[in-house]
Amino acid sequence: MPPITDLRVLIGSMEPVLNHGTYVFATVPAGKPLPEIDIVSSIREAEGLSVIVASDVAVRQGLDSAFPCAWITLQVHSDLAAVGLTAACAAALAAAGISCNVVAGMNHDHLFVPHAMAENAMTVLRDLQRTGTGPSAACSTA
Structure with a gap:
């Protein structure tokens, strides 16, 4: 199936899935x-390679990390x-008081939200x- 560009179709069929675990930047x-670590995502910056990894991996490797998500x-x-x-998702999450960091993959978009707010984000x-x-009104008071 080819990638989708129509926003209504994208939103109506986005099917969010919560991956297990806690991740950090x-x-x-x-x-x-x-x-040699399992990296979820990475990007090269002037300060070094920014990575998203499981929190236990960052601890084992002694990496400075932030944002348990x-x-x-x-x-x-x-x-x-x-x-x-991603703008629609970020706006909906922001309206509920939930921060969001977005990573686009070749096939899917990935959202990283505060770990304690995962269920609200879903x-x-x-x-x-x-x-x-x-x-929904139930989530707008995060």
Whole structure:
């Protein structure tokens, strides 16, 4: 199936899935060899390689880390050129007081939200998928 670009279709079929575990953002300092670790995502920055890894991996490797988070995958096959899906998700989560860091993969979008707010975030995203309009009243008081 080809990637989807239509925003209504994307939102209506996003199917958020909460991955198990706690994840953190960490930095492998510039010039330091990359340890043999399972990296969820990475991007090169001037300060070094920023990675998203399981929190226990960061601890074992002695990496400076921040933002203990939950990882939510949107199962819809979104086109990298699609406009509005991550903005709609971020806006719905923001309206519920939930911060969100987004990573686009080749096939899916991934949201990293505060771990303690994972279930609230899932409720907001399911509500967005169901109604196309954002958070329910129950989640707007995060």
